[in-house]
Amino acid sequence: MDKPIFNIDRHSEGQRLDNFLRKQRKNLTTGQLYKLIRKGQIRINGKRSQPSAKLQNGDLVRVPPFIYFEEPQTQIKLPAKTVDCLMASIIAENQDYLVINKPAGMAVHKGTGHDYGVIEILQHRPAYQHLLLAHRLDVVTSGCLVLAKNRTALLDFQAALKARKVKKTYLALLEGALDNSVLVKQSLAETRINNLKTAVIDDKGKTAVTQFEPQGHRNGISRVLCSPVTGRTHQIRAHAAYLNCPIVGDTQYGAKPRKNLSRAVFLHAEHIVFADYSFQAPVDADFENFWQSL
Secondary structure, three states: OOOOEEEOOOOOOOOEHHHHHHHHOOOOOHHHHHHHHHOOOOEEOOEEOOOOOEOOOOOEEEOOHHHHOOOOOOOOOOOHHHHHHHHHOEEEEOOOEEEEEEOOOOOOOOEOOEOOOHHHHHHOOHHHOOOEEOOOOOOOOEEEEEEEOOHHHHHHHHHHHHOOOOEEEEEEEEEOOOOOOEEEEOOEEEEEEOOEEEEEEOOOOEOOEEEEEEEEEEOOEEEEEEEEOOOOOOHHHHHHHHOOOOEOOOHHHOOOOOOOOOOOOOEEEEEEEEOOEEEEOOOOHHHHHHHHHO
C-alpha cells in the first residue's frame, strides 16, 4: 500500500505548504490543517514545518492517513458537447500557457450554481491536469482567458498583473450614443444586491480606472473598446453604468430588459498582451450578428 505521502513535482514547486494541502484536500478546514501542522502530524521530508513553508521539487509531504486515503469523490459527468466546444475554443498554446476564447455563459471554475467550469473541464484531460487559472472572467463575459501550465508561468503572469503590465482590451455594446473617448476614474467597492455580487461606486472603495473608446453607434447602441487600467470585479460593467451607458443585456447594472437576446451580456475580452505575448479572441457570431441587425 502507498504511504500517506505527497510527492512534490515542478507543478507545485514554490507553493506554501498550507495552500498546497488546501488544494489537494478541499474538505480539510483551515483549523484542522493548522492544528495538524502545529502538532507535527504533517511534515516535509520528515521534519516539522510551518504552514508558510515553501515546497521544493522532490519534497515529500507526509500527512495522516485519513487525509491521504480519502474516499474518492463522485466524478462529475461532463456533457460531451460542452467539452468539445471548449476544446475547439483553444486559440494558442505553448509550454507555459494555454489561451482559450471562453464562451459566454460558461464559468471559469465551479462554484455557486455551477458544478464545473473551464478549469475543471480541462483538468479532466491528462495533458492539462496541472493547469492553473491565471486570471478570471465573469460567467457572462466571453473572450481571452489565460491558463498557466506551470507554477513559474503563473507567478510571472500574476507579477505582471500586479505591476499593471498586462494590457486587456474588451469589446462591448453599450446602451446610448457614446461619441467621445472618456477615461472613468471611479473607485469601486464590492457588495451584494439581490444576492448578487455587485460593484458599486464608492469613494472609500478601491481605485478603478477604465478607458472607453467608441467605435461607432447604431440605433441607440454604441460599439466600444474598453481598456481597464486596474482590475476590479465587474469594473467595466460598473463604469459603463456610471456613464449611463450600461452594457446591452446587463440588467444587473441598469440595462433595460430585452427579449430573445442571443447572449446575456454583450462584453467580450478581445485582446490580452503581457511580456512578449499577444493573444486575440475573435468575437462570437451571436455578438456580431446582434450588432449587424441593429
